[in-house]
Amino acid sequence: MRGKGKAVCLGADIDTDLVIAGRYLRTKDRGVWAAHVFEDLDPALARRLAGAVIVAGKNFGCGSSREQAAIALKEAGVIAVAAPVFARIFFRNAVNIGLPLIEADLSCMDGEPVAFDLEAGWVETGGRRKPVRPLSPRMLAILRAGGLVEYWREQR
Amino acid sequence: MSTLAEKILGAAAGEYVDRKVDRAYVHDGTGVLTLEAWKSMGASGLCDPSRLSVIFDHIVPANTGLTAMLQHELREFAASSFMHFSDIGSGICHQCMSEGIVLPGEVVVGADSHSCTLGAFGAFATGVGATDMAAIWMTGETWFRVPATIGIHLTGKLSGAAEAKDCALAYVNQLGMDGATYQALEFIGEGAGHCSIDERLVLCNLAVETGAKAGMFYADHVTAEYLRRFGAAAAEQVPEPCDYMQEITVDLADVVPLVALPPRVDTVKPVHDIAGLPIDQVFVGTCTNGRFSDLARFACIVKGNRVAVRTIVVPASRAVLAEAIRTGVLADIVEAGCVIGTPGCGPCLGTHAGVLGMGEVCLSTANRNFRNRMGVGAEIYLASVATAGASALEGEITEPEVP
Numbered sequence: 001m002r003g004k005g006k007a008v009c010l011g012a013d014i015d016t017d018l019v020i021a022g023r024y025l026r027t028k029d030r031g032v033w034a035a036h037v038f039e040d041l042d043p044a045l046a047r048r049l050a051g052a053v054i055v056a057g058k059n060f061g062c063g064s065s066r067e068q069a070a071i072a073l074k075e076a077g078v079i080a081v082a083a084p085v086f087a088r089i090f091f092r093n094a095v096n097i098g099l100p101l102i103e104a105d106l107s108c109m110d111g112e113p114v115a116f117d118l119e120a121g122w123v124e125t126g127g128r129r130k131p132v133r134p135l136s137p138r139m140l141a142i143l144r145a146g147g148l149v150e151y152w153r154e155q156r
Numbered sequence: 157m158s159t160l161a162e163k164i165l166g167a168a169a170g171e172y173v174d175r176k177v178d179r180a181y182v183h184d185g186t187g188v189l190t191l192e193a194w195k196s197m198g199a200s201g202l203c204d205p206s207r208l209s210v211i212f213d214h215i216v217p218a219n220t221g222l223t224a225m226l227q228h229e230l231r232e233f234a235a236s237s238f239m240h241f242s243d244i245g246s247g248i249c250h251q252c253m254s255e256g257i258v259l260p261g262e263v264v265v266g267a268d269s270h271s272c273t274l275g276a277f278g279a280f281a282t283g284v285g286a287t288d289m290a291a292i293w294m295t296g297e298t299w300f301r302v303p304a305t306i307g308i309h310l311t312g313k314l315s316g317a318a319e320a321k322d323c324a325l326a327y328v329n330q331l332g333m334d335g336a337t338y339q340a341l342e343f344i345g346e347g348a349g350h351c352s353i354d355e356r357l358v359l360c361n362l363a364v365e366t367g368a369k370a371g372m373f374y375a376d377h378v379t380a381e382y383l384r385r386f387g388a389a390a391a392e393q394v395p396e397p398c399d400y401m402q403e404i405t406v407d408l409a410d411v412v413p414l415v416a417l418p419p420r421v422d423t424v425k426p427v428h429d430i431a432g433l434p435i436d437q438v439f440v441g442t443c444t445n446g447r448f449s450d451l452a453r454f455a456c457i458v459k460g461n462r463v464a465v466r467t468i469v470v471p472a473s474r475a476v477l478a479e480a481i482r483t484g485v486l487a488d489i490v491e492a493g494c495v496i497g498t499p500g501c502g503p504c505l506g507t508h509a510g511v512l513g514m515g516e517v518c519l520s521t522a523n524r525n526f527r528n529r530m531g532v533g534a535e536i537y538l539a540s541v542a543t544a545g546a547s548a549l550e551g552e553i554t555e556p557e558v559p
Contacts (some may be wrong), residue, residue, distance in 0.1 A: 013333050013420070017526040022506040025185060026215065026223045028192065040528040059334035062367060063526060064505075065269040067189055067285035088338050088369050089269055093285035136172055138299055148287045152197045152294065 001100055001143050004115040005053035005079035007125060009108035012057025014041065016090060019061070019069035033068045034075035050077030053116070055108035055125070058083060061090025070094040080116060082106055082123060095139045098147035103133035118143065157396045159305040160372050161340040164261055164280040169304040169401075178262035178279075180292045181209040183249045184216070185505075186267035187230045189286035194293050202237055203296030209240040211252050216244035216500040219508040247473025247499040250274060250443045254357060255475055256386020260375035260393055265292060270443050270523065272363045276356035277383070278375030278393045280340075283364065303340040303369050306331070307400035310347025312409035317556040319453075320355035321445055321521065321540040324362040325414040327406055329424035337367030344395060347408045348373055353382040354449045361444045362523055365421040413556055415519075416538040419527040427543050427555045436516040438467040438548040439530075440494075440541060441502045445521035446472030448479045450541045455485040456559065457545030458492035464551030467494040468510045470502035494548075506530045519547045 018041045020033050027033075038045040054060075054073070060083040061069060070093040073081065081094065082102035094101050102116050102123050109126065116123040119140060121132050135143070145151035159169070167173045182190050187210050202208060210230060218224035227244075234241035242252055249266060250273040258264050260278035265271065267289040274281035284298070292298050308327055314320070327341075341363045343356070351359065356373045363371025373379075374393040383390045413427040440446070440454050451471060458467075469489050471477040477499050480486040490496060495510075497503075503510030504522045512518050512534035521544050525536035539547070542556035 015526045017506075017524075017529050021528060026220070026226060026507065028188065028226070040532070059337065059367060062333060063269065063524060065186065065267060065283045065285050067186070067287060070285075085334060085337055087334070087367055089283050089285055092288055096285060096287040136301070138172065148291055149193055149196045152199075152291060156198060 001118040001140060002116065003079045003100060004113060005051050007055045007108050007110060007112045007114050008048055008052040009110050010054055010056040013059045013062060014056055015063035016061055016066050016069035017063055020066065020072045025066060025068055030071055030075045033072035037072040037076045046076055049073070051079060052077065053079050053114040054081040055106050055114065056081060056083040058085050060086050062087035065089045067093045067097065070097050070099050074099045082114065095142050096148040098143060100143055104130050106130065157398045159340065159398045160278065160342055160374060160393065161280055161303050161305055161370060164263060165300055165302045167302045169302050171302050172299060173302060174297055174299050175263050176297045177207065177265050177292050179207055179253065179258055179264045180289060181211055181249050181253060182267040182289055183214050184212040184227050184230060185214040186286050186289065188226045190267055190289045190293065191230055191233055193287040193290035197290060197294055199294040202239070202293050205238040207296065208293060209242065210234040211242040211246060211249040212244045213248045213500040214505060215507050216498050245474055245499055247476065248443045248446065248501055251446070251472040255473065256383060256388050259383065259388060260379060260390050265289070265298060269364045270361055272368065272371045273357050273361040273443055275360040275363065275370050275372035276353060277379055278373060280370055280372070282369045301338070303338060304401040305340045305342050306336055307403040308341055308343050309345040309403060309405040310343055311345055311405060311407045312347055313350050314408045314411060316558045317413050317542045318411040319540040319542055320351065320358040322414045323406055323408060323411045324359050325416050325424045325538065326411055327404065328362055328365050328422050330404055331366040333365065333420060333422045334367045336363070339368055339401065340370040340372060341366070341368045343371070343373050349376060353378060354447050358444055365523060413540060413543050415543065415553065416525055418525045418535040418537060421523065421525060421538065427539060427553060430553055431555050433553040434517065435465055435519045435547060435552060437465060437510070437512060437518045438463070438544050439503060439510060439518055439520040439522065440544050441470030441472065441497065442504045442522040443472065444523045445541050446470055446476065448476045450521070451476065451480050451489065452485050453541050454545045455488040457542065458494070458549060459488040461492055461549050463493045463548040465548060467548045468497055468502060469494045470497035471499045473499050503530055519544055519553060
């Protein structure tokens with residue numbers, strides 16, 4: 001589970017309402033979620049997410065269990081999200097839809113390259129390599145499969 | 157010796173376990189995606205539909221044709237699959253599950269973050285997203301990392317105009333929005349024993365606002381007595397000495413009416429400090445404070461008076477509404493000039509039935525005041541039912557009087 005992208009820096013305690021507002025939830029059209037991702041935080045952000053690794057502060061994804069938050073990020077082209085600690089429902093949701101999460105405390109410069117290898121357990125940014133808090137074997141297997149739907153399809 | 161979470165999950169903190177889920181539920185919001193994911197998994201059936209519920213609460217009745225269509229699809233599926241189905245007007249999923257369904261010791265998973273509410277019964281109750289729930293539909297189980305636990309000692313008794321909600325805001329303030337991430341909260345001590353089930357539901361409801369995966373009370377005679385009304389038997393749970401990763405104390409006697417300032421639940425001040433702040437709307441309801449005891453307390457305050465700002469009251473369930481009608485509480489509320497909504501979540505999630513306009517201010521008894529949650533450019537102050545009642549009458553944030 002490796003990847004790389006350019007950093008998009010965000011602050012701490014970004015809740016899932018800010019990722020995708022409640023007023024956009026009533027649809028199955030994933031494009032709607034991608035189009036309005038982070039609208040209430042910074043409407044210009046959505047256009048910068050293709051190929052991005054979000055480097056956020058602590059407690060990213062707190063609040064509502066809405067899986068549309070993780071889906072919106074993935075649909076908008078986010079490669080992975082890094083944070084020192086994630087809110088736990090978002091943590092499961094992201095892995096379940098195949099969006100890699102990097103649990104590490106990183107300094108962030110917008111646009112800087114970020115590379116990671118979750119199986120090897122490192123993330124590299126600004127020329128510095130840092131260890132990543134390891135995912136459980138099950139979560140890695142789910143990510144490797146591409147998400148929980150694909151994981152169960154393989155199991156059956 | 158084990159914490160309650162360790163005992164129910166059957167393993168020590170930090171271990172990963174697969175556990176059978178005793179009760180699993182979705183609402184009209186998360187159910188749509190759950191159904192999609194379940195179909196995509198290629199599942200041929202449901203593991204045990206008798207343990208699964210679909211409860212419509214988020215947008216009830218439907219606000220648009222699209223919402224109605226999504227609800228139609230889920231309704232048809234629920235009917236054909238023999239799950240328990242509760243249509244619009246039944247109430248908030250957590251409240252419905254609290255009316256004699258969830259029992260002590262059970263593993264309960266809801267596709268909603270406030271599923272932690274049901275820890276009030278001594279169950280391990282937690283929220284998940286739609287795809288996790290789809291796998292539970294298919295297999296009847298899910299994985300957990302057994303959480304470490306923070307012990308919250310409750311001492312003394314609530315006094316004056318303070319309510320369980322104020323105590324909840326006090327501990328959220330102490331722990332912070334991520335103070336209990338990946339952990340469970342256990343409410344213990346003699347103060348915990350003094351709490352009614354409604355008060356326990358409030359305290360567990362806000363656990364997720366500290367990042368906790370569960371908030372729990374040990375089942376005792378109060379639990380057993382409450383469940384007996386629904387014809388359910390419940391064994392009491394006895395706390396044993398155990399290792400908490402952190403312990404805090406809240407003296408209930410010291411709790412005063414509090415308010416959480418927008419846009420964070422953990423930014424809390426005494427109501428006294430911001431009294432006089434003008435408001436545009438009061439909202440009483442939600443999985444935090446929409447129970448009969450809440451409506452009754454609110455009615456006591458507004459009875460015989462007129463509210464000074466628009467005030468929306470949404471009973472948490474049909475049973476709550478029925479009791480409010482039977483006892484005259486509803487008439488007192490309506491005659492004071494309040495608007496009654498369909499049992500459910502009301503405007504809390506910002507999609508219908510009372511969202512606010514740009515620059516407006518709402519005093520709400522709910523559990524979240526995130527930016528734009530109840531309307532773009534609107535602000536939400538979170539407080540107790542008593543503070544809501546006093547503020548509704550004055551049209552500004554007002555300290556409640558001692559009843």
